[in-house]
Amino acid sequence: MALRVGVIGGGQLARMMIAPAVELGIDIRVLAEDQGMSAQLAATAVGDYRDLDTVRRFAADVDVVTFDHEHVPQDVLRALVADGVAVHPGPDALRFAQDKLDMRARLAELDVPQPEWARVADAGELQRFLDAHGGRGVVKTPRGGYDGKGVRVVSAAAEAEDWFAGLAGGDALLVEELVPFVRELAQQVARRPSGDLAAYPVVETVQRDGVCAEVVAPAPGVDAEHAAEAARIGREIAEGLGVTGMLAVELFQTEDGRILVNELAMRPHNSGHWSQDGAVTGQFEQHLRAVADLPLGDTRPIAPWSVMINVLGGPADAGMLDRVPAALAASPGAKVHTYGKAPRPGRKVGHVNVAGADLEEALRRARSAAAAFD
The missing domain is CATH 3.30.1490.20 (ATP-grasp fold, A domain)
Incomplete structure (x- = not known):
């Protein structure tokens, strides 16, 4: 019988788990918040993730539960664990992604550098x-x-x-x-319930109006010392908090050369979308491997540079899919990922990945493809 992984939340992160689940032979099932959400292809239930009975019915038909977001209440999560359901990440870890005060206090106990x-x-x-x-x-x-x-x-x-x-x-x-930082970085780590870890290269993220707009992997100009420090921080947090699945650690690189923790996410993350087409093992496959306690995949890049550009807002006429041919024509080497969402200002409705030997060329090609959706 196929391994059954249940994902709570029907957004684009659940959507992007579908293809690697099929390839791995995993039976993926989704509890969506509403009809017609991004992950509707795998939605086997629609309901309120805050309602224990709804979540219990969904969990009864899968082997492991994981998440598209961190918003499932602690009492629901702990009831599932008490029922004997495998939940990854578990409530003891997830609470540090749900509550920033708890996160800061725990990171202080771990002596992790932070503001x-x-x-x-x-x-x-x-x-x-x-x-x-x-x-x-x-x-x-x-x-x-x-x-x-x-x-x-x-x-x-x-x-x-x-x-x-x-x-x-x-x-x-x-x-x-208010940290005087020179740029924002992100470090991703995957961890299995059995304890194995795998770290991705540290990346640079570019934010516009508080939303991630671009990611470059690896972070340009990062030296070996800072790359090792970012990976060390990611590993220490994953182990110290008992994270299972993907962990994204958003970081500040300061003017005086320090690396400080900004935010945490315990799921696939926007900063890791580049890995779908730029790493041996993409983050969505890696997350499924990790929560199912399967051997973790190789995290090495397949090219010297990878670039991810978010499509924010989308076309004003809502003709998102109508623009895909133009995006492909603008940059034949680009990989276009759409989320099945109605465009609106500032909303993430897709992204474009490009991998290559030259960073400026990769940026040009990715931006050209993304511009087709304006």
């Missing part, structure tokens, strides 16, 4: 932190933020008053120092 931070429950605490850190800071909602949402750079505590007003009793916000 200075504090838990602030009111405007007075926030202002004291700002006063001690040059008058500016980054305030984050601990839960639910992504792609720049739930993040504010502030110069006064009053700029977060609405967030404080919305806090429930005992809750708090996270404030971090």
Whole structure:
């Protein structure tokens, strides 16, 4: 009987697990939030991932449960584990991707390099932190933020008053120092339940309006020391938090040469899309291997450079698929990936990968193909 992997969440990450699952002989099943989502080809159930009965029914028909996102509540996850369901990553690890305050506290225990931070429950605490850190800071909602949402750079505590007003009793916000970074990096690591790890090359990510726009692998100009430090950080976090599956560690490279942890994701991640066409084993196949406790794949690049360009927003006339021929014609060597999503401003609706021997040429070809969707 085929191994049955259940993915909670019907977005583009679940969609991109389908092809490698078929190739590996894995029976992939998806619990989608609604009809017509990106991963509808593998959707065997539609329902609320926050409802225990819905998730239990879905999990009863698979051998292992994994995720397209980190939003499944802890009580649901722990009920599945109590039922004997294999859940990867498990709730003890996933909570550090769900709550940024928990993440910062645990990384401090592990002595992982990160920005200075504090838990602030009111405007007075926030202002004291700002006063001690040059008058500016980054305030984050601990839960639910992504792609720049739930993040504010502030110069006064009053700029977060609405967030404080919305806090429930005992809750708090996270404030971090405003890091003087020269660029953003990302390190991906895969880890099996049996403990084996595999690290990908560290990459450079380019953000626009809080959303990842481009990724270059490996990070241009990264020296051996910084590459080794990024891989070490990724491995220490994966082991220290007990992550199973793919782990993405978003990083700052600072003006004084430090590597600091910004965010974590315990699933395939935008910073790893390049690996679909630029590495021996792409991140979606690797995630399936890891959660199924299969031998991990080779993470080496297949070319000196790989470039990923996100298609953000898409065509105003919603004719996404109508633009694919133009994208292919603009750059025949490009690999175009569409998400089956209706275009709207700022939304990730696809991406383009190009691998090659020359970085500038790879960037030109990838941007040319992506521009066909404007």
